[in-house]
Amino acid sequence: MSKQEQISLASRTTIMMGVHGNGLTAQIWMAPTPKATVMEFFFPQGFIPDYSKTAMSLGLNYHGFWGSKTIEPPNLPQRAMPDPKAFQGSQIPLDANVVISLVEKILSSD
Secondary structure, eight states, rough: OHHHHHHHHHHOEEEEEEESSGGGGGGGGSSOOOOOOEEEEEEEOOOOOHHHHHHHHTTTTEEEEEEEEEEOSSSOOOOBBBBBHTSSSOOOOOOHHHHHHHHHHHHHHH
């Protein structure tokens, strides 16, 4: 996908979600609408505030996830990486039902 295609796609995105990483930087192209949301998945008890701060400064909603637990402003945890190998690993637990429920709630809101 070309850079222009990536920007175009991000600018039409209502909910951007992914594991903590550089891909979430594309949120800078999202339109700050009431439903515009960034969802970030972390290894439990790990948290790096880069993309939450970016989202909030752009007027986007933000939700972090630790497995089945959501973390969101104003109650975001302190920066933490208790197990760097796990934090950067490919085995990040996530409860898909919790994510789906939140997506449905956001998209159905007025």
